Structure formats: C-alpha cells, structure tokens
Amino acid sequence: MLDFLPKQLFLFDPLSLFFIFVIFIVSLPSAIYSLGYFTPKANPCFAGRQAPAAEKNEYSSAKITLFWFLLVLFVLSMCVVVTVGNVLVFLVAWEIMSLVSYFLVVFDTTHEKSIQAGTIYIIMTHIGTAFLVAAFLILHKYAHSFDFAAIKNVCLIMPGPTKDIVFLLLLVGFGTKAGIVPLHVWLPYAHPQAPSQISSIMSGVMIKTAIYGIIRFVIFLLGVNSSWWGVLVLILAVITCLVGVIYALMERDIKRLLAYSSVENMGIILLGVGLAMLLVNMKMPYLAAFALIAGLYHLVNHAIFKGLLFLCAGSVYKATGTRDIEKLGGLIKKMPQTAFYFLIGSMAISALPPLNGFVSEWLTLQVFFLGALNSAGGARLFLGICASMLALTSGLAAACFVKAFGVVFLGLPRSNYAQSAKEVPLSMNFGMFFLSILVIVFGIAAGLVIKLLAKVAAVAMNVDISTMRFSLYNPTLTAQVGLPAKELGKSIYLSTPMIALVLIVMGLAGFVVYRLFAKGKPVSYQTWDCGYYKLDSRNEYTGTAFSKPFRIAFSFFLQPYRKTQKVRESFYQVKSFAYETHTTLVFKKYIYVPLIALVLKSAKFMRRMQPGSIHLYLAYIFSTLLLLIIFMHKF
Amino acid sequence: MNKITLFFLQLIFFIVVAPFLSGLITKIKNSLRMRKGQSIFQPYYNLIKLFSKIQVVSETASWIFRVTPFILISSTLTVALLVPVFIFSNPLYRMGDFIAIIFIFALGRFFLALAALDTGSSFGGMGSSREMFIASLVEPALCLVVFSVFLQFGSTNLSVFSGMHAVSVSSLVGASALFLVVIAETSRVPVDNQETHLELTMVHEAMALEYSGASLALIELAAQVKQMIWFFLIAQIIFPITTLSLVNLKGLFSWGLWYLARILIIVITMAIVEVSVAKMRLFRVADFLGFAFVLGIIASICAILGA
Structure with missing residues (x-):
C-alpha cells in the first residue's frame, strides 16, 4: 500500500552529476553577480525623471533577503529535479522549481509587464506539468511503483502503443519547459522580465532540466520504441531552431532577443538528442551515443554563453535603464569590460572558432553527416537537410549577434540613456569574467570535454563506450572520436588549440607586417559623411534597419506590417513622419x-x-x- | 621536403598568387568588354600603394575597427593552411576539415561586419546587414555541397579530396552549387560588385569603406586569398587531381600544368559569368542562393544514388 514511498530517493549517476555541474557553473557566477545588481545606481539620466523603482534598482532590504531565499530555493529545486530517483518526488521538485521561478519572474512587481509575463509563464508551465502527470500516471499503472528502477523494468514489457502515448505526453510536457515551437510562447515573455541573473539561470539552466527529463524518461527509462520518435523530435528541433533565430533577429528588446535565441539553441540541443533517439532505433548505439555527446556539449555550452550574455544584458540594463537596443549604442567606450564579455558570448553563440559554440555545432554537423553515411536512401537526405538547416541557423545566429553587439556597443550612442552609461561594479564584472573564461576553456579543451561527456552519454544510452576511441593527440591536443568498426570505423578530428594557435600566429604575423611596412601613424578624423554637415546617431543603421533584408526574405512567415504616416502642419508642409513596423507572431x-x-x-x-x-x-x-x-x- | 618549409611555401603561394588571380579576372572581363583595361598586376600595385599611404581612422571607431584587419587576414591564412595545395597529408590536416573552414571564414566575416557598424556610418550598417544576410543564406547551400562530397568520400577532411580520381555527376552538380556560393562569397557580380562604390549595389565594399592605408591593404589581400581558396576548393571537387609524385621531371611538369590549368578554367568561367549577367536586386539574392541550395540537394541525391 505504501508503494508511493521511494525506495531509492536519489541517484547520482553521471547523467545527474553532469546536470548538477551545469546548474552550478551558471548559478555561482549569477549569485556573485547579484551582489552588485542590487546596489542602487546613480545614472544621472534618472535625475529629473520619474523612473520606476525597478529601473532605478531601489530594492528594500527585505526584498533583497526574499530574493536570496528564492534564489537558493530555485537552485536547490533544480538540483533535486535532476537527481531524484522517484517520479513523485520528481514532480514535487519540478513544481517547486516552476513556482519559485514564477515568483522570480514577477520579482519586479512594479512592472505591469512582469505580472503579465508571470501569468503566461505559470499557465504554460502548468499545462506542461499536466501532461507530465498524465504520463507518470500511465507509467505507474504498469509499474505499480513510482521508482525509476521499477519503471525501467516495466518499460521493457510495456506494449508499443502505450509507449507511444507516454512518449507524446512527455514530449509535450517537457517541450513546454524546453520551449519547443509552438510551445515556446512563454519564454520570450518570462525570461526578459526576471532580474537578469535569474534570466541567466532560467535560460541557462532551468529550461535544460526539460532536456534532462527527455533524456532520463524517454531515452533512459522508456527506451526508444520506433524510429518516428526521433524523426518527430528532429523535425520539431529544426522548426524550433529556425523560428527561434528568425524571431531573435527581429527583436529589439535585448533580453527578449536572448530569450528567442535560447529557443533556437534548445532546438540545436534537441537536434543532438533527437538524432540520438533516431540512431539508437536504427541499431547504431555508438553513433547514437556520439549524437548525445554533441547534444550535451551544446547544452553545457549554451548554459555558459547564454548565462554570460544575459548577465551582460543585465549590466547594460542596469547602466542605462533601457533594454531597447534602438536607444543604445557606443557602449564599448563607456563599458569596455561588459562589451568585451558580450563580444566573447556573441562569438561563442555564433559558433566562431575556437570558442565552445563552434565545437558543439561542428560535432552536431559531423554526427549528422556520419549518421547519414551509415543509413540509406531517404534517411540520408533527411539527415543532410537537417544538417543544412542547422547551418542556416548558425548563419542567422551570427547575423543576429552582429546586430545585437553592433547596435548596442558600437557606433554612436542613440540616446541619453546610452550617453550617460557607466561601467558596472566589480562583483557583476566578476560573474561575467568567470563565464567568459569558461567559454574559452570549453572551446580549447574540447577533447577533454568530449571524453567526459562520453561517460554521461554511455549511462544515458546504456552503451559500452570502451570500443569507441576518444583520444587527445599530443602536443596538438587534437580531439579524436573514433567509432567501432561495425559502425563505420571512422574517426573524426578537430583541434581547437591548434586552430587558436594558428589564428594567433597568423594575426601576429599580419600585425608585424603592418608595423614594419605601414606608413606613419593613423590619423583620427570623423567618419566619412558624403559632405553632409555632421553625422550623428540618427544617421546610423538601427537594429530594425539591420534586420530588414531578413524581414523581407522571411516575410512569408513573419508577415511584416508597416505603416507610414505624414503629420502635416498644413497642406503644403509636412511636419514629421511617423513610421511603424511590426511582425506578426x-x-x-x-x-x-x-x-x-x-x-x-x-x-x-x-x-x-x-x-x-x-x-x-x-x-x-x-x-x-x-x-x-x-x-x-x-x- | 620539410613540413615546415611546405607550410611556408603554401602560405607564400597563396599570398603571392591571390592578387594575380584578381587581376586576371579583371583583365579577362575588360578584354571581353573590348576595353584595354588595367594591367594584370594592378592588384599588386594597389597593395603597395595602400601600404605607403597614411591611414585615417574614424573618431567613432573603437578597438574592434583596429583589430579587424588582423583577424580577417589571420582567419583567411589559417584556412589557406588547411587547403591541400602543397601539403596533401600532414599532421595539421587533423586541425580542421571542410566544416571548420566554413566556421573559420565566418570568424573573419563576423568581425568585418562589426567593424562596419563601428564607425557609425550608414554605409557600414548597410554593408554589414547585407553581408550577414547573404552569408546566412549561403550556409545551407554550402553545407549541402560539403554533405554531397562527404557522402562520396566518407570524410569531410580536405586531404581526402586529393585522393579522388574520377569525376561523378554528384561532384559536378556539387561544384556548380559551390560556384554559385563562391560568387556570393567573393562578392562577384550577380550578387555584389567589386568594381563600384555605389551604395545601392555594394556589400563588401561598403563594409570596407572606412578603411584606408595598410589596413585596407590587409582587408583586400584577405579577400583575394579567400577567393583563391574557394577556387582551389572548386577545382579539387570538379577536377580531381592525384597527389604529386616526384618521380620524373616530365611528370611533374604536366602535373603542374594541369594543376594550374584547372584554376585558370575557373577564373575564366568566373570572368565570363560576371560580364554576361547583370547585378540583381538584393532580395533576388535569396532566390539565387535558393537555387544553389536546390543544386546542393540534387548533388546530395546523386551522391545517395551513387552517381
């Protein structure tokens, strides 16, 4: 009768430990960052203006205490979610995580938008939980127990159609949290409204618990039943990637841009996970494990650089009081450190070598190629097209972050907000510094990371990886992943340290040539203005202008709407123009x-x-x- | 020969020959237009001229603007080391593959696009926005070309190309898709125009507009080397060539002749294409690259069918 009592409450296998690691590498810098975030700031821009309390960052001490309490509870609940070995306790922890994050989203209650965002979030997350409950009840009906071990046993003999239903329920349930399109709607509302360190944890870690759920419940416990599961996940992942990145490109609110970009990156992670599901069903366990390694690699990378980017966005918001990129600009001179960290994050998320995003996207592409080589006929073409869509995504992401960095940090300040910005305190910079170092480390030490992730993937996929070769060639530190002979027997190589080294050497060589042969010292002069009197920030390209070609090219999806209006003084004289453009969600x-x-x-x-x-x-x-x-x- | 010597040989080969190819294309274009045109060595004169000029840097510009020429040249030269020209197999080939090349090129482009935004001029913004637009649409087509090559040879490693012996339908179609991609990547006519500084048409030139002096020289050199790298990659796919064997002098001579002839064929084709088509509107570029994407799919299907 007491079957709901857990027999084994926690399980600390490599999969759980990996997620604990991910939780802490983002939560730690975010917590340090919070120290600086709550100090009131003195932006002269607010002097004569009635700014909301949240914009001025005037928090009462009770509220700050509440914040720390919620933060600790949030991190703890996530830890429980990824380690617990009992479905019932999992659900409780999952619910605590959702509720606490709701309170953190609405933490700045002075914003009406926060309340609205929180409501959307809590409704969506509960719809997701409802699906999870349904799935878990079906599992319990067969297993007569809530323990993972019992469920894993019974899943072996569970009839196929039931498994299909459970899979779909789990996919919707976890997909809501992960932000799979079309269940992503809450993400661009909730993430921007939370304080930035919370956005960083939510985007960096919390939505990853859904990936944990999919790996743990679908791959580990349920076992992939038929190949359409993987195909479905792959198709959803491709759609998620593209929709996320296209919306991110259109966005002018910097934090919402990052939130949409999280949707995109969840798609990339799911590409790895979905491919693993497909390959395991095609009886290629090693390649499947490799696909999961690629997915997990991107997962930890995204946690790091998205955490970093959200912290940077928070610093910009704190320093300027606005998140609208059209009001920013030129911040690289006012906030050089934040700008540098944001640049590192942007480079990583645009998959530029030798940083971490490059390694995981490269791995994902490689796995798709290898998977195609090992399959036949239509599956090959399908995987090839998935890979090319991933390439398109990474191209669009690069465009998106050129826009984000270029408009926010480069050029001339577009408003007083940006004009009066000051660099943020040390504790905030430290949080960003820590994550920037991790971005570089996870790029350079790719071989080592792959080796460690292989152990995680081995547990999740239940494969013996000892026949796969993972090695690091010295002294070039080339990462090698070799597949066993019965699955292609091929090896792939990548050496990020070598790429970094060659890049630096070549850059230095260029610099030396430049210093030796370039004539004279550069002269400083104003930007060429075609003889126009003086260029100011109104002549600059805005973020909206930057994304215009994309808006037109993807107009079938974005359905842009544009209105121009002439405000007339009289019939003869036009006083001003009003221009408005929207995209349809x-x-x-x-x-x-x-x-x-x-x-x-x-x-x-x-x-x-x-x-x-x-x-x-x-x-x-x-x-x-x-x-x-x-x-x-x-x- | 020593590996290190080969590295330097390859680097110098790319740096020295790349401007020549640009000059050659311009010369052929001018001949086709019945013009006398500039000297074939004009790109060299330009580089020398730029190095001897004092450069002007915008007051608005930050350090991004200053480091970009170096990042651009370093990313391009890094790729130049990965392309099999003199070094067919060496320990460095494990450094990266065809996919890595795409991403390393993206590094240079990323910074050039940022530098264009850095000066606060609307020309720069225009160029940057257009370049990223074109570049992102290039990626899927390029990926499919790599995919079709990969399906034939089972590796994305570039030195595998040198082991190719026969031309297949797939590599022909793939190479034509790559050719369209290269037109976009090297800012050639239907997509961009290297010859004009008219704001309505320019993409790459708009990004480099604020650069002058030695920095501009580095950017131009990087663009020329990049173009040469792409020509070599097309050549490796469409005109496979076996590894150089130093058996006899006659063999070496004919090998070298064929080696250069195939590059010349691509150069001439490029010039003819540039002269015979008109510049298309920016938003038509999406269709143009969509066509390259479809060719990529066809190449993949051919590879799957084993053709």
Missing part, C-alpha cells in the same frame, strides 16, 4: 488567440449552469447523489 495569432477565445467561450457556456439559485444547486447535489447510487448499484 504567427503562433500567437493562429494558435493561441483562437485557443484562448475557445476557452473563454466554453467558460461562458458553462456559466449558465451557475445562475446563483440555491434550489438549482440542491437539485445538482441530489441528482449527483442519485446517479452515484445507481452507478454503485449497477457496476
């Missing part, structure tokens, strides 16, 4: 708005049952009782 417009309308409509219909008459209610109770008696009697 297709998922909101075509899925969520009709869905919400439907819910409201049915609620209205149901209200007729509740007219307020006590007699009617008594009649309800009586008839229910009667029905129950009949039911009990008959069945």
